[in-house]
């Protein structure tokens with residue numbers, strides 16, 4: 673079994689329907705939410721980008737060709753915001769000790785399998801996902817979880 677019951681799941685806030693995406697949208701998935709709540713899981717929402725101090729709405733950001741430097745669409749270096757959000761998310765994870773983390777793919781923070789680098793969608797992980805995995809947490813994308821639930 674992937675996760676045990678009555679335990680915490682750290683989850684991208686936009687999956688719960690909160691309009692915290694860069695364009696004020698969300699990634700609400702009611703079937704996932706109902707599945708997890710009916711099975712007794714505690715859902716702990718987090719948006720690393722808002723935690724890091726970025727406003728909503730905000731310009732989309734992407735990684736430069738190498739490393740973890742992030743720029744927003746207007747060319748501003750926003751790496752420090754993303755790093756702060758990742759560190760604060762790790763602090764929350766360390767508090768609640770989630771059995772599993774469910775994140776939205778392609779995000780520069782929450783991406784699990786794919787991210788945008790220089791405008792191209794490539795294999796890779798967002799900054800927050802990278803930090804959480806490096807600290808021993810299990811992170812799965814929303815899309816992958818839907819395949820197995």
Ligand code: SF4
Nearest residue numbers: 684685686693719782
């Ligand atoms: S940073 Fe994560 S939680 Fe926040 S809007 Fe992007 S994908 Fe959703």
